[in-house]
Amino acid sequence: MTIVSDRLKVLHEQDPERVSVVLQFAGKDDLPLTIDRLIRGSVAFSQTLAREDIEPGDVVVLILQHGEELVYAFWGAMLHGAIPSIMPFLTEKLSPERYRADLAALIAVTKPAAIVTYSEFEADVRAALSPGDSVRRVILTDQFETESTAPLDSLRGFEQGSDDIALLQHSSGTTGLQKGVALSHRAVFNQLNAYGNALSLSDQDLIVSWLPLYHDMGLIAGFLMPILSGIPLVLMSPFDWVRAPYRLMQSVSKYRGTLSWLPNFAYNFCAQKIRDRHMEGVDLSSWRAVINCSEPVRYESHRAFYEFFKRYGLRREALQTSYAMAENVFGVTQSPLGSEPVVMELDRESFMVERIARSAYDGRPSMKMMSSGRPLENTSLRIFDQHGNDLPDCIIGEIALLSDCMLSVYFHRPDATQQAFRDGWYLTGDYGFSLHGELFVSGRKKDLIIVGGKNVYPQDLETLTYEVPGVHAGRSVAFGMFDDTQGTEEVVIIAEVDSDDEDEHQRIADALRAHVTKNSAIALRHVKVVGPKWIIKTSSGKTARTANKEKFLKELEESK
């Protein structure tokens, strides 16, 4: 069994001059990093941590954007035996106050010893600190050691065992930041082995990614897996990609990329926004898999993507699916490469009402569902009913998994860790069904909203609404609503106020939209302000999100 530091050392000994990562920056030349350069930069960072008295086992939070420093800080922390965790950078959409509050929430639970950021961001980070908290150092990029003088195997990361925690992954928002998924070296390598086999990964592959590294899909599939597997990676910034999604295709063409991962919305986004003139000379025939992951997978999104990009050499069988989560390091299932994912045409009513996947019949209303593929070789799946009994094929229940690459714990959260397991099986909180060994994911037990691949907890948004004058605590509800055009969920917020005045409702709706967006970085599509007694409550006084969503949809339908 190996650990990350050992693997880096082996890769360095094998071929130090091989290009490991090409960093791309819009409007600038590509920056290739050889393994030797990556190791030297990372060793220098691990010396920085030693200089700052950071110990192995300490958590180091990285608040850095796409670039060389982030690469060195991540691998350098591991070479020192510290536990890196990448946190999203402050964006224009999010208010600095909210960012500081989120950071403070992360610090309170995760207890990092150091935070690494840029000097221009130091004041924002320090403002989130409080006397007596765990943070001993704020390390700025201009204080990084630049020379790696220590021999590689003198670093303390080599003292780690395979059950030690290698890294932490968080999802976003106050709730997500307080639940760090702790992954051991053993789990990481077991995942890379099993997922690599599912992909038939070889030295002929090249991965192209724009995905952010604070998210499991970007961190594992688009960073850790290629680098530790010795497969070249071309990495661009999500900020650049969102302004020019065609850069992904141009890079695939330029470097003959073979594998990429995209959340479902990106298929729609690319098919709708890219123009032929962006694609001059682009050839996508090298792409052997473009894997749809991290949001519910939609057949319609694949079709739109294929219809636009087929004239640039995209092969139909390159469109693939996967079901993945940070709690299993990354991949849980993968559709078998080389053929298209299985698509079922289901009877809509049986699916919605009886929760049974029954083939469409007699011309009744139907819906298409696409498979997320088969479990990885090291992962077993079960579908549970609400009492924990196994369900047969085609009956919808909660997906549970067991593997040798599951999370060690939710970091410093024994309560959350205990709740997440039943007899050693991890309860995913997702609903789905199996058929002939294929997994179809149909929805979520938790009220989590997934917007563009980003997990959003409705309670975080509801808490924000209470800060808007006129909205009382406990009298708003947030939920997601699937939008076919965007290929992802959109956020709906309903807030109940004392007034029945339309102008007053409009004013509060504007204020809600501005405040929630500024404090969550989530754009709201529907904000509905309603008079007293609109919102449905449960007997215990909690807002019932599903019931309110149904009421909202019914009113929306009636108003058409």
Add this chain to the structure above:
Amino acid sequence: MDETILASIEKYIADQILKQPNRKIAKEEALISSGLIDSFSLMDLALFVEDTFGVRIDDTELNAETFDSLTQLVTLIESRR
């Protein structure tokens, strides 16, 4: 300042990007630095400007340093026509 350009961009942002047709946008109101225009919509805005006014805005220019208000965007368009 060409008021028809300004009005047509304001309408596009309110209708198509914000999906709030009644939303008024002040000439100097911050569009990008305020987060009013979601980063996912910046490319839509650039395509609209290109299709409507024949002026190309490069993706590396889709940031608050290049333009952040209706006034600045109209000035940019006029300078390139």
